[in-house]
Amino acid sequence: MSHSPTILDGKKIADQIKDEISEEVKKLVASGGKTPHLAAILVGDDGASQTYVSNKIKACKRVGFEYTLLNFPETISESKLMAEIERINADDDIDGLIVQLPLPQHISSAEVTERIRPDKDVDGFTNLNYGKITSKNPGLMPATPYGILELLKRYDIEIKGKHCVMVGNSRTVGAPMSIIMSYHEYATVTTCHIHTQHLEKHTQQADILIVATGKPGLIKGDMVKEGAVVVDVGITRIDTDQNERGYYLKGDVEFDEVAAKASHITPVPGGVGPMTIASLLLNTLKASKKRALKRKS
Numbered sequence: 001m002s003h004s005p006t007i008l009d010g011k012k013i014a015d016q017i018k019d020e021i022s023e024e025v026k027k028l029v030a031s032g033g034k035t036p037h038l039a040a041i042l043v044g045d046d047g048a049s050q051t052y053v054s055n056k057i058k059a060c061k062r063v064g065f066e067y068t069l070l071n072f073p074e075t076i077s078e079s080k081l082m083a084e085i086e087r088i089n090a091d092d093d094i095d096g097l098i099v100q101l102p103l104p105q106h107i108s109s110a111e112v113t114e115r116i117r118p119d120k121d122v123d124g125f126t127n128l129n130y131g132k133i134t135s136k137n138p139g140l141m142p143a144t145p146y147g148i149l150e151l152l153k154r155y156d157i158e159i160k161g162k163h164c165v166m167v168g169n170s171r172t173v174g175a176p177m178s179i180i181m182s183y184h185e186y187a188t189v190t191t192c193h194i195h196t197q198h199l200e201k202h203t204q205q206a207d208i209l210i211v212a213t214g215k216p217g218l219i220k221g222d223m224v225k226e227g228a229v230v231v232d233v234g235i236t237r238i239d240t241d242q243n244e245r246g247y248y249l250k251g252d253v254e255f256d257e258v259a260a261k262a263s264h265i266t267p268v269p270g271g272v273g274p275m276t277i278a279s280l281l282l283n284t285l286k287a288s289k290k291r292a293l294k295r296k297s
């Protein structure tokens, strides 16, 4: 039986969150507070990375944050990049720093990420913030998982006691998402990854199915239970000569087939992507307020 699911409109919810942040920034500044300031480092000229970073900068403008974009050539050395991070770490005006991933082969993403001051780590990628996920007083939460959770909450989707199946186990998305869903939200969680056998046996059990693999169209209609809530994190550019841009975007979920069974589903684009950016702004606001308090004390 085919029916229309509720579309989890990440673009719309992200716009609401941005409006809320704008209001707060206005009040903050009117009361003599400091304007939050985000810095972004982009290495190289990968088209998708440029788009994501420019979306982040646009979002900063929209909410009234200050921003600094540093774009370095592909050939920058690791030590030079580290020195730039140290410089931003020490810059008292800057509240948040993101280093867009992936980085070129000759640079260690793990070491670069770890060099960011944890109180400016608005991606939530450092070991300290990662560890604090399972703390009663979390630090800066990883942006994509935090954005997904906020999206589910704003659509009043019940998580407690539900079976959540996470497909993907990356450090930035899948692994922290699994932890948050079980530790904070009391879902019963199954994490699937490249070594999972009979993936469909697991996905078919999901009340909430979250997919972050970067494998376009991996999840087909017959892998999903009737009435499931489906969140598609994947975003891959597929070449085409059918449009001006020369590519279209495809998620990890075969949308039409899965939408015919799901109760709720995120689109690509317009789903998780904008929520990641909204979380980044929320983290930057939080970091900025915390730094302001520290300065006073």
Ligand SMILES: NC(=O)C1=CN([C@@H]2O[C@H](COP(=O)(O)OP(=O)(O)OC[C@H]3O[C@@H](n4cnc5c(N)ncnc54)[C@H](OP(=O)(O)O)[C@@H]3O)[C@@H](O)[C@H]2O)C=CC1
Residues within 6 Å of the ligand: 144, 167, 168, 169, 170, 171, 172, 173, 174, 192, 193, 194, 195, 196, 199, 212, 213, 214, 215, 218, 233, 234, 235, 236, 272, 273, 274, 276, 277
């Ligand atoms: N919308 C947004 O805001 C964001 C979107 N993304 C997108 O989400 C996707 C995933 O990103 P990310 O987590 O960084 O990617 P990674 O490549 O780091 O991780 C992918 C994960 O999926 C697993 N995997 C790969 N293929 C399969 C398969 N066939 N079956 C089961 N598991 C599989 C991998 O296993 P193994 O570890 O063994 O390789 C790994 O755990 C990408 O398309 C990315 O562009 C990412 C971040 C934010």
Ligand SMILES: Nc1nc(=O)c2c([nH]1)NC[C@@H]1CN(c3ccc(C(=O)N[C@@H](CCC(=O)O)C(=O)O)cc3)C=[N+]21
Residues within 6 Å of the ligand: 051, 052, 055, 098, 099, 100, 101, 102, 123, 143, 144, 235, 249, 268, 269, 270, 271, 272, 273, 274, 276, 277
């Ligand atoms: N340090 C770091 N932090 C990240 O948060 C980070 C990263 N590195 N590397 C790559 C992934 C990917 N990611 C996205 C952000 C926005 C959209 C986004 O805005 N998507 C739009 C469409 C974008 C388009 O048109 O291509 C949408 O889904 O509607 C997508 C993906 C953040 N990531």
